Amino acid sequence: EAKRKGGARYKLFDPSMSEYAFNRMETEAGLRKAIENRELEVYYQPQVDMNSGRLTGTEALVRWQHPEKGLVMPGAFIPLIEESRLIVDIGEYVLREACRVQAAWCRAGYEPGRVSVNLAGAQLHDSGLDRIIARILTETGCKPEWLELEVTEGFIMEDPAASVPMLKRLRDMGISLAIDDFGTGYSSLAYLKRLPVSRLKIDQSFVRNSVMDPDDAVIIEAIIALAGKLKLGLIAEGVETHNQTELLLELGCDQAQGYLYGRPVPHQELELMLKSGRGGHQIVQ
Ligand code: C2E
Ligand code: MG
Numbered sequence: 291e292a293k294r295k296g297g298a299r300y301k302l303f304d305p306s307m308s309e310y311a312f313n314r315m316e317t318e319a320g321l322r323k324a325i326e327n328r329e330l331e332v333y334y335q336p337q338v339d340m341n342s343g344r345l346t347g348t349e350a351l352v353r354w355q356h357p358e359k360g361l362v363m364p365g366a367f368i369p370l371i372e373e374s375r376l377i378v379d380i381g382e383y384v385l386r387e388a389c390r391v392q393a394a395w396c397r398a399g400y401e402p403g404r405v406s407v408n409l410a411g412a413q414l415h416d417s418g419l420d421r422i423i424a425r426i427l428t429e430t431g432c433k434p435e436w437l438e439l440e441v442t443e444g445f446i447m448e449d450p451a452a453s454v455p456m457l458k459r460l461r462d463m464g465i466s467l468a469i470d471d472f473g474t475g476y477s478s479l480a481y482l483k484r485l486p487v488s489r490l491k492i493d494q495s496f497v498r499n500s501v502m503d504p505d506d507a508v509i510i511e512a513i514i515a516l517a518g519k520l521k522l523g524l525i526a527e528g529v530e531t532h533n534q535t536e537l538l539l540e541l542g543c544d545q546a547q548g549y550l551y552g553r554p555v556p557h558q559e560l561e562l563m564l565k566s567g568r569g570g571h572q573i574v575q
């Protein structure tokens with residue numbers, strides 16, 4: 291009960307409160323102000339075709355430009371607010387911002403591919419999500435075909451009876467769907483077949499060790515085979531070395547996102563990449 295209401299219940303100082311709860315409360319209060327004060331920023335990381343080096347899309351990733359702490363990464367605050375209403379507000383903020391920027395890029399004649407936005411469980415489980423997204427698309431002028439939403443298996447499996455129809459409605463609107471961090475969840479293969487997703491994002495933990503650890507390479511191979519049978523697209527996350535690129539291409543995965551091809555950067559910086567003709571063209575020499 292108290293958990294569902296998020297921070298509201300923890301407002302009074304309680305000396306027995308754990309450091310974790312205190313940190314969470316402080317984070318929530320700070321983030322509420324951060325939205326008002328426009329301290330949240332959306333960074334964009336390139337996604338590429340490893341054969342040609344062409345940009346195929348971007349992933350929108352939130353950062354908190356904190357007045358004292360500097361740039362705070364999502365890993366330091368997203369997990370703390372996952373049970374609070376704030377995650378929905380921040381999710382909507384990121385979505386609106388990403389759609390606004392994407393629409394501007396497309397209007398300017400650049401070729402940014404699709405922009406991929408992460409959905410939190412609380413957003414997926416909100417029965418009004420499709421209406422909210424439809425409104426954001428209209429308001430920003432972003433076409434549904436320019437957008438991809440990323441969800442994890444875990445969030446879908448928390449409430450498949452509601453999640454699957456919602457994902458179908460989003461797909462029917464023309465939005466693409468991807469499974470994020472694939473291979474780390476309780477992948478129910480029976481469900482995967484029924485999910486209206488167009489691609490799987492191979493989790494970076496497998497990619498990281500794939501060159502050194504044959505077990506991880508085998509897992510990647512299995513995911514590639516599965517995607518092939520189910521006719522799903524694939525992208526590998528966390529590609530940092532040429533050896534990883536070589537291995538992935540050899541195994542049959544040609545899309546990647548990783549530091550080797552570009553770190554997440556502010557929209558102005560990604561725009562430079564698009565302007566210099568590298569969007570839709572070579573970004574790796
Ligand atoms: P994710 O969705 O799996 O995003 C990929 C993460 O991997 C990003 O971390 C990205 O910077 C990082 N990454 C990409 N390539 C490499 C690489 O080559 N090496 C390494 N070591 N890391 C790489 P980031 O931006 O810190 O985000 C972490 C997580 O926070 C995301 O994981 C996602 O789960 C969550 N997140 C970020 N933005 C949002 C958002 O707007 N909404 C929600 N709900 N979650 C978000
Ligand atoms: Mg993601």
Ligand code: MG
Nearest residue numbers: 470471491527
């Ligand atoms: Mg991921």
Ligand code: MG
Nearest residue numbers: 408442470471
């Ligand atoms: Mg993740």
